[in-house]
Amino acid sequence: xxxxxxxxxxxxxxxxxxxxxxxxxxxxxxxxxxxxxxxxxxxxxxxxxxxxxxxxxxxxxxxxxxxxxxxxxxxxxxxxxxxxxxxxxxxxxxxxxxxxxxxxxxxxxxxxxxxxxxxxxxxxxxxxxxxxxxxxxxxxxxxxxxxxxxxxxxxxxxxxxxxxxxxxxxxxxxxxxxxxxxxxxxxxxxxxxxxxxxxxxxxxxxxxxxxxxxxxxxxxxxxxxxxxxxxxxxxxxxxxxxxxxxxxxxxxxxxxxxxxxxxxxxxxxxxxxxxxxxxxxxxxxxxxxxxxxxxxxxxxxxxxxxxxxxxxxxxxxxxxxxxxxxxxxxxxxxxxxxxxxxxxxxxxxxxxxxxxxxxxxxxxxxxxxxxxxxxxxxxxxxxxxxxxxxxxxxxxxxxxxxxxxxxxxxxxxxxxxxxxxxxxxxxxxxxxxxxxxxxxxxxxxxxxxxxxxxxxxxxxxxxxxxxxxxxxxxxxxxxxxxxxxxxxxxxxxxxxxxxxxxxx
Numbered sequence: 001x002x003x004x005x006x007x008x009x010x011x012x013x014x015x016x017x018x019x020x021x022x023x024x025x026x027x028x029x030x031x032x033x034x035x036x037x038x039x040x041x042x043x044x045x046x047x048x049x050x051x052x053x054x055x056x057x058x059x060x061x062x063x064x065x066x067x068x069x070x071x072x073x074x075x076x077x078x079x080x081x082x083x084x085x086x087x088x089x090x091x092x093x094x095x096x097x098x099x100x101x102x103x104x105x106x107x108x109x110x111x112x113x114x115x116x117x118x119x120x121x122x123x124x125x126x127x128x129x130x131x132x133x134x135x136x137x138x139x140x141x142x143x144x145x146x147x148x149x150x151x152x153x154x155x156x157x158x159x160x161x162x163x164x165x166x167x168x169x170x171x172x173x174x175x176x177x178x179x180x181x182x183x184x185x186x187x188x189x190x191x192x193x194x195x196x197x198x199x200x201x202x203x204x205x206x207x208x209x210x211x212x213x214x215x216x217x218x219x220x221x222x223x224x225x226x227x228x229x230x231x232x233x234x235x236x237x238x239x240x241x242x243x244x245x246x247x248x249x250x251x252x253x254x255x256x257x258x259x260x261x262x263x264x265x266x267x268x269x270x271x272x273x274x275x276x277x278x279x280x281x282x283x284x285x286x287x288x289x290x291x292x293x294x295x296x297x298x299x300x301x302x303x304x305x306x307x308x309x310x311x312x313x314x315x316x317x318x319x320x321x322x323x324x325x326x327x328x329x330x331x332x333x334x335x336x337x338x339x340x341x342x343x344x345x346x347x348x349x350x351x352x353x354x355x356x357x358x359x360x361x362x363x364x365x366x367x368x369x370x371x372x373x374x375x376x377x378x379x380x381x382x383x384x385x386x387x388x389x390x391x392x393x394x395x396x397x398x399x400x401x402x403x404x405x406x407x408x409x410x411x412x413x414x415x416x417x418x419x420x421x422x423x424x425x426x427x428x429x430x431x432x433x434x435x436x437x438x439x440x441x442x443x444x445x446x447x448x449x450x451x452x453x454x455x456x457x458x459x460x461x462x463x464x465x466x467x468x469x470x471x472x473x474x475x476x477x478x479x480x481x482x483x484x485x486x487x488x489x490x491x492x493x494x495x496x497x498x499x500x501x502x503x504x
Contacts, residue, residue, distance in 0.1 A: 056375075056393065056395040056396040056399055056401065057395075058395075058399060059375065059376060059393075059395035059398055059399060060375050060376070060378060060393070060395060061375075061376075061377070061378025062376065062378075063315055063351065063352065063376045063377055063378075064377060064378045065167075065220050065377075066220070066313050066314060066315055066352065066376075066377065067220055067221045067222070067223070067310060067313055067314040067315070068163070068168075068221070068222045068223070068314070068315045068317065068373055068377070069223045069225060069305075069314055069315070069316050069317070070121065070222075070223070070224050070225070070317045070319075070369075070373070071225045071226070071298070071316065071317065071318045071319070072118065072121075072179075072224070072225070072226040072227075072319060072320060072321055073094075073227070073229070073230060073291075073294060073298075073318070073319075073320050073346075074114060074175065074178075074226060074227060074228045074229070074230060074231050074320065074321055075114075075228070075230045075231040075232070075320065075321070075322060075323065075324045075334065076230050076291065076320035076323065076345065076346060077320075077323035077324060077341055077344070077345070078105075078107070078320075078323065078344045078345050078346045079323070079340075079341065079344065080284075080287065080288065080291055080323075081094060081095075081346050082094075082095050083095040083098040083099070083103060084103075084105060084346060088244065088288055090244075090288045090289075090291045090292040090295065091291060091292075091295050092295060092299075093295045093296070093298050093299040093302065094295055094298070094318060094346070094348065097316060097318055097348050097350050098348045098357060099357045100350060100354055100355050100356065100357060101316070101348050101349055101350030101351065101354060101357065101358070102348065102349040102350075102351075102358045102359075102360060102394075102397070102398055103347075103348050103357060103358070103359050103360065104346075104347040104348070104349075104360045104364055104394070104397070105359060105360065105361050106344070106361055106362065106363040106364065106404075107319070107344070107345055107346065107347035107364055107365070107366065108343050108344060108345070108363065108364070108365050108366065108407045108409060108423055109320075109321060109322050109342075109343045109344075109345050109365075109366045109409065110126055110127060110343075110365060110366050110367055110408070110409050110410065111127050111321075111322065111343070111409060111410055111411050112322045112323075112334050112335055112336075112337060112338055112342035112343050112409065112411050112413070113178070113321075113322055113334050113335035113342075113411065113413055114177065114178030114179060114321050114322065115132055115133070115134060115135060115147070115178045115183065115492075116130075116132055116133050116134075116410075116411070116412075117321040117322050117366065118178065118179050118185070118226075118321045119132045119149065119183075119184075119185070120366055120367055120369075120370075121159065121319075121366065121369045121370060122158040122159045122160065122185070122187075122188075122370065123149075123153075123156050123157075123158060123159075123370070123388065124159070124367060124369075124370035124371055124388055124389040124390060124391060125156070125367065125388055125389065125390045125476070126367065126390060126408070126410065126476060127410055127412075128410060128473065128476065128477075128478045129153070129156075129390070129476055129477070129478075130149060130152070130153050130156060131147075131149075131152035131153050132147050132149055132152065132153075132183060132184065133147070133412045134147060134412060134413075134414060134415065134490040134492070135147060135178075135183075135490065135491065135492050136490050136491070137151075137152060139415075139488075139489060139490045139491065141497075146182055146183070147183055148182065148183055148184045149183065149184025149185075149187055150184050150187060151184075155384075155385075156385070156388060157188075157381070157382055157384075157385045157388065158184075158187045158188045159188070159222075159370050159373065159374075160172070160187065160188030160189045160222060160224075161187060161188030162188075162374065162379060162381060162382065162385075163188070163222045163377075163379065164188050164189075164190070164222075165382070166377075166379050167219075167220060168219070168220050168221060168222045169190055169216040169219040169220070169221045169222070170188055170189045170190050170191075170221075170222045171189060171190060171191045171192070171193075171209065171212045171213070171216070171221065171222070171223050171224070172185065172186065172189045172191070172192040172193065172223075172224040172226075173193045173205040173206070173208045173209035173212070173223070173224065173225055173226070174192075174193065174194045174195070174200070174205055174224070174225075174226040174227070175194070175195055175199055175200030175201060175202070175204075175205060175226055175227045175228040175229075175234075176194040176195045176198055176199070176200050176228075177198045177199050177200075177228060177233075178321075178492075179194065179226055180194050181194055189224075191212055193205065193208045193209075198233070199228040199231050199233045199234040199257075200227065200228060200234075201227050201228065201229050201234065201236075201237070201294075201297075202225070202226075202227030202229055202294055202297045202298065202301075203227070203229075203237060203297055204227075205225060205226060205227050206225065206227075206297055206298075206300065206301045209223060209225050209301070210301065210304050210305070213305065213308065213310070214308065217308055217309075217310060225301070227294060227297070229290050229291075229293060229294035229297070230287065230290045230291050230294060230324070231290075231324070232257070232260035232261075232264070232324060232332070232333055233257045233260065233261065234257075234290065235255075235256065235257055236289070236290065236293055240254075240255055240286055240289055241289070242255075242285070242286070242289070243289050243292070244285035244286070244288045244289055244292075245282055245285045245286065246278065246281060246282070246285070249278060249281075249282050250278075252276075252279060252282075253279060253282055253283070255282070255283070255286040260332065260333070261493065261495065263332040263333070264331075264332050264333035265495075265496075267330070267331035267332055267333070267336075268331075268336060268416060271330075272329075272330035272331060273327075273330060273331065273332060274330075275327055280326060280327045283326050283327070283332070284326050287324075287326065311352070312352050312353070313352055314352060315349070315350070315351055315352070315373070315376060315377075316348075316349070316350040317347075317348075317349050317369065317372075317373065318346065318347070318348040318349075318350070319345060319346060319347045319348070319366070319369065320345040320346055321345070321366075322334050322335075322342050322343065322345060323340075323341050323342045323343065323344060323345060324341070324342065325337070325339070325341045325342060326341075328341045328449065329341075329450070335411060335413035335414065336411070336413050336416060336417055337411075337419065337431075338409050338410075338411060338419050338420075338421040338431050339450050340429075340444075340448070340450060343409050343421075343423075345366065347364070347366075347369075349372070349394070349398070351376075351398075358398065358400075360394075360397045360398075360403070362397060362402060362403045362404035362425070363404045363405065363406075363407055363423065363425050364394060364397070364403060364404075364405075364407070365391055365407040365408070366391075367390050367391035368391035368392055368393070368394050369391070370389060370391065371389045371391050371392055371393045372391075372393045372394045372395065374393075375393035375395050376393075376395065390476065404425040405425050406422055406423065406424045406425055406468070407422070407423050408420070408421065408422055408423075408469070408472050408473075409421045409423070414489070414490050414491065414492055414496070415487055415488040415489060415490040416487060417433060417435060417487065418433070418434040418435050418485045418487075419431055419432065419433050419434065420432050420434065420469055420473065420480065421469070422465050422468055422469045422472070423444075424465065427443065427444040427445040428441065428442070428443060428444065428461060428465060429441070429442040429444055429450065430442075430455075430462060430465035430466060430469060432466060432469060432480075434480065434485040435485040435486070435487050439455045439462055439466065440453045440455060441453060441454050441455040441458055441461060441462045441465070442454065443458075
């Protein structure tokens with residue numbers, strides 16, 4: 001049986017929870033109200049007023065037939081973006097886009113690693129729904145099945161498919177690995193490039209994108225631009241120059257992909273790693289160098305794009321699939337947890353003709369990206385997929401209306417763990433670890449670093465958020481009580497795979 005199939009009730013917990021869910025099923029179901037037009041109902045249920053509806057409607061379809069460039073700076077923490085409050089100015093190009101765009105300062109990703117998080121931009125729903133949860137949907141050597149959207153969720157249509165059906169030329173230019181076309185990321189794209197190297201750079205994807213854009217400049221275009229430059233497994237061409245590293249650092253580490261992998265695996269195996277303060281500063285310094293380098297690459301892309309005369313008719317959406325951790329909770333890399341260093345990501349939307357910055361501090365979700373793009377373009381979802389979108393258009397936020405709401409995240413990373421979380425609009429965070437029943441509650445207002453688990457000290461809040469979390473997932477067809485949670489192995493990297501011994 002696939003690890004994602006639900007059983008007939010194994011793992012059922014307390015009766016009071018099940019009874020609670022029965023009582024709240026109708027209310028929870030309201031969360032999944034479908035939208036026939038991507039985001040045209042953004043004001044309803046958010047601001048709850050005619051004024052909000054009118055404000056959002058002013059943006060709906062305003063950019064009909066415009067180009068869209070969706071940019072993913074893979075593994076970029078919001079906390080390391082200068083315009084988001086980071087002290088070191090490593091993102092001047094991103095910052096410049098934010099100064100003349102909409103900067104969403106509390107954008108929360110639906111997952112903490114690439115494979116599930118990125119697909120949500122293209123399907124508009126949660127990983128539990130699109131089911132692209134790991135690299136393999138079945139991993140039982142020698143029987144293995146690569147996860148693929150069309151096979152796992154054939155009923156879903158992608159953002160690229162919708163835009164292509166509306167006359168858009170569609171091109172994706174990526175760094176491979178977690179957004180490899182084999183997973184179904186190429187679904188709906190006329191051209192989908194993924195670099196042969198596993199963690200490719202925008203240094204390669206940008207020239208490919210520009211060549212394609214030049215060839216399609218007379219069409220309306222949807223471009224997905226992606227690179228792994230900030231990722232732990234990506235090393236700059238020619239190596240580091242260590243521009244931000246402390247001058248007296250003894251070079252216990254060099255910043256190699258092999259070192260990063262060893263720290264990642266040690267954290268997974270032992271629950272934590274042990275590093276000196278100077279080592280942590282070193283790893284964050286080379287992370288900043290990577291960010292600075294990709295920011296400069298993106299500046300080149302914008303310059304060349306503008307030379308084509310296309311900037312004035314293009315929507316730019318800049319974001320990241322997830323962040324990455326540098327010892328905030330004594331681990332490295334990403335995927336295993338749902339702490340904010342992994343799920344708090346930048347989101348900037350720059351619209352043609354806009355010259356002044358608009359800051360939106362209300363909490364939103366990465367599930368909102370697809371409906372927002374469709375709404376701004378005035379593009380309708382196909383009738384058969386009208387109920388697919390779980391997010392809402394951010395047009396109301398752009399019009400100055402309040403849009404804050406509770407948001408949800410999940411990870412089944414490599415089958416090491418199964419975690420689900422709710423982050424409330426008033427600053428509480430609840431994380432449930434399904435395989436062992438661990439419950440974590442954090443007051444983000446007083447403890448933004450998520451260091452003090454107050455689940456026992458605040459049992460009522462913990463219980464209420466747990467019920468809300470379970471109710472949300474039940475509303476999208478996933479009864480968290482209705483399946484077992486068995487950890488196992490579903491490798492992402494070759495070093496984790498079980499070698500298959502050929503039969504004699």
